[in-house]
Amino acid sequence: MGIVFEEKQRVFKLDAGDTTYMIGLAGEEGFAGHLYFGKRLNDCMTDDLLRVTEPPFAPDTNNRDRISFMDALPFEYASHGVGDFRDSSIRVRTVGGTTAVSPVYHSHKIYAGKPGIDGMPAVFGKEEECMTLELMLKDEALKLKVVLYYTVFEKLPVIVRHAKICNESENTLWLTKAMSACLDMDNRDYEMITLHGAWARERHIQRQKIGYGSQGVESLRGETGHQEQPFLAVCAPEATQRSGEVYGFHLIYSGNFKVRAQINQFDLLRVNIGINDEDFTWQLKQGESFDTPEAVLVYSDQGIGGMSRAFHDLYRNHLIRSPYVFEKRPVLINNWEATYFDFNTEKLLQIAEKAAESGIEMLVMDDGWFGHREDDNSSLGDWYVNEEKIKGGLKNLVDKVNALGLKFGIWFEPEMISPDSELYREHPDWAIAIPGRTPSMARGQYVLDLTRKEVRDYIFERMEEILSGANIEYVKWDMNRPLSDIAGAKLPPGQMGEFYHRYVLGVYEMQERLVSRFPKLLLENCSGGGARFDPGMLYYSPQIWCSDDTDAIERLSIQEGTAMIYPLSCMGAHVSVCPNHTVGRNTPFFTRGITALAGTFGYELDITKLPKEEVEAIPGQVELYHRFAELIVRGDYYRLVSTTEGKGCDCYMVVDKEKENALLSYVQVQGRPNCHSRNVRMQGLKEDVLYTVKGIGADYEKTLRGDALMYAGVQIPELWGDYQGMLLEIHARR
Numbered sequence: 001m002g003i004v005f006e007e008k009q010r011v012f013k014l015d016a017g018d019t020t021y022m023i024g025l026a027g028e029e030g031f032a033g034h035l036y037f038g039k040r041l042n043d044c045m046t047d048d049l050l051r052v053t054e055p056p057f058a059p060d061t062n063n064r065d066r067i068s069f070m071d072a073l074p075f076e077y078a079s080h081g082v083g084d085f086r087d088s089s090i091r092v093r094t095v096g097g098t099t100a101v102s103p104v105y106h107s108h109k110i111y112a113g114k115p116g117i118d119g120m121p122a123v124f125g126k127e128e129e130c131m132t133l134e135l136m137l138k139d140e141a142l143k144l145k146v147v148l149y150y151t152v153f154e155k156l157p158v159i160v161r162h163a164k165i166c167n168e169s170e171n172t173l174w175l176t177k178a179m180s181a182c183l184d185m186d187n188r189d190y191e192m193i194t195l196h197g198a199w200a201r202e203r204h205i206q207r208q209k210i211g212y213g214s215q216g217v218e219s220l221r222g223e224t225g226h227q228e229q230p231f232l233a234v235c236a237p238e239a240t241q242r243s244g245e246v247y248g249f250h251l252i253y254s255g256n257f258k259v260r261a262q263i264n265q266f267d268l269l270r271v272n273i274g275i276n277d278e279d280f281t282w283q284l285k286q287g288e289s290f291d292t293p294e295a296v297l298v299y300s301d302q303g304i305g306g307m308s309r310a311f312h313d314l315y316r317n318h319l320i321r322s323p324y325v326f327e328k329r330p331v332l333i334n335n336w337e338a339t340y341f342d343f344n345t346e347k348l349l350q351i352a353e354k355a356a357e358s359g360i361e362m363l364v365m366d367d368g369w370f371g372h373r374e375d376d377n378s379s380l381g382d383w384y385v386n387e388e389k390i391k392g393g394l395k396n397l398v399d400k401v402n403a404l405g406l407k408f409g410i411w412f413e414p415e416m417i418s419p420d421s422e423l424y425r426e427h428p429d430w431a432i433a434i435p436g437r438t439p440s441m442a443r444g445q446y447v448l449d450l451t452r453k454e455v456r457d458y459i460f461e462r463m464e465e466i467l468s469g470a471n472i473e474y475v476k477w478d479m480n481r482p483l484s485d486i487a488g489a490k491l492p493p494g495q496m497g498e499f500y501h502r503y504v505l506g507v508y509e510m511q512e513r514l515v516s517r518f519p520k521l522l523l524e525n526c527s528g529g530g531a532r533f534d535p536g537m538l539y540y541s542p543q544i545w546c547s548d549d550t551d552a553i554e555r556l557s558i559q560e561g562t563a564m565i566y567p568l569s570c571m572g573a574h575v576s577v578c579p580n581h582t583v584g585r586n587t588p589f590f591t592r593g594i595t596a597l598a599g600t601f602g603y604e605l606d607i608t609k610l611p612k613e614e615v616e617a618i619p620g621q622v623e624l625y626h627r628f629a630e631l632i633v634r635g636d637y638y639r640l641v642s643t644t645e646g647k648g649c650d651c652y653m654v655v656d657k658e659k660e661n662a663l664l665s666y667v668q669v670q671g672r673p674n675c676h677s678r679n680v681r682m683q684g685l686k687e688d689v690l691y692t693v694k695g696i697g698a699d700y701e702k703t704l705r706g707d708a709l710m711y712a713g714v715q716i717p718e719l720w721g722d723y724q725g726m727l728l729e730i731h732a733r734r
């Protein structure tokens, strides 16, 4: 690890893990140009790579061909309106109505450690773990300072970036675009990977060629959304899970985002990542500054798998703050798919009693315990226990559940308000709405204006009272609709463009308050399934509900896409009943169990109505979870066969850091006629170590060296029928 500035060459060299990132100062003005991001280099490159002496790219002293230069220089943070016609990183509106901005090098600082960002999630690291470069740029015409932050970690091929933009002029300025990071490089026939989805079909992998022009992903929903992930990977066409160059970009943010890849006339590829500039404006008065969210840039020359493991290690060690990050989570049973809104104390206790007998460790009471909520048409905002359903009160229920040996968890949807609620009758103006326009509802509800402190305070106080009134050890924070009809009753007209970001800051403030007030609380974020699966949320909660689709086969693609960038330890995954409530599919109970094992394991069913043989199988599944939890929480993830490859199976491995113990999970999506065993090559083991390999769910036993397991592979026996699965438990022989 290290950051140096070579004064003679005017080059910054940042070494991170086995990666090097280089920035060069170009031309007399000192444009911050991007020189290199890739495999570790010994020396600094000269500015050849910036092509500053090569017409038409050379900055011309008489300004004759300045535009060609601006349009071709690989920028670290792209200017706007002065000749670079590619996607800009920043745009600033002045009192005079102009929008151009072109910051150039002013000074820099290099230091050990990493600063946080006020009010926003951010990667953290100790002084001995990471170093930061602050590259200060200035636009003298605007009197605008742009500080680019770059942090590198000793052991990770990762650069964490964000920008702080400060108005040093006497006039007010308005940011109309402020991206977190920009990366320019030569296009090498690159392809891009994004994670696309819908409700119950989140984060499906999409890979396509990057063509000329712009392409990318974005959200305008006020949250991340089911549809796209704030992630884009640029990869060499030949890149696979195991080899090839991959650049991963991910934004630590939970609101409107934009990640765009663009190839221009000179075959230069630019990736810009940050807050979506649509409907975004931020007023900066004299002396005020704005911090963008952080972007994580990963380089891997070990394929997509190398990128995944870098993201996993960064997030587990330097983003998730929860004390649960490396802990085994309690095996929970959630009553949503068991009862939906139709439950009471008695029903919950019946579930808890049966769950306790099977080794389940926590009961989670989902939606419907408050106000007069019998369906999704009422009561959001009325966070008072419905004592007609929860007879004897919440404490009585929690005490009884605890007496059965189970922990207790509860569901909230803090950001919402139902038109049929006491809260709405009292404060109709707390719902987001544009005066004179009927706001669009979704699931019969409106969104609370969390940009207002009094609204946040009220909801937080209600949550605090519920949580301190009984021994509640887990909260599921749900959010079941996107934002629309944007107007802030307390925001001046000139600042309406700040609403979306202020909303996200409001959510962050509330979650920060929650985890500070209840530091032992296990928080799980959720949004109509997985619409808020983003790195921003990981800063507050160590786990996030992956999807409302609990069908084991649908989950294979959802979890594969999610695991491409997120550690398994944060993926909420549960076993549910068949036929599955979302797709009507029947799958074996064993396969449902091993699929949920890939995440934070639990059940989402009415155990009192489950077939006897399935109830009897639960203790065995719980035992498997305990046996493999440590591996899943801490291990390295390797994708062996993708569900999307059309090979009819799904297979991944988790290997501990010592490479001594591993777990291989295999699900045969469809049985195949005339097929025999299937060869699967393992990854991540030591070549010369002898391992025992034992099947769970199918007969298999072998002792082989790591090289044989990885290069020749193992034959997974033919499994009879669709949706069958098995596990292989792998241990180094002592």
Ligand code: DGJ
Pocket (backbone or CB within 6 Å): 336, 366, 367, 411, 478, 480, 526, 527, 528, 529, 530, 545, 547, 548
């Ligand atoms: C959406 C969540 O994803 C579900 O698990 C459940 O909590 C419902 N909301 C409750 O309304």
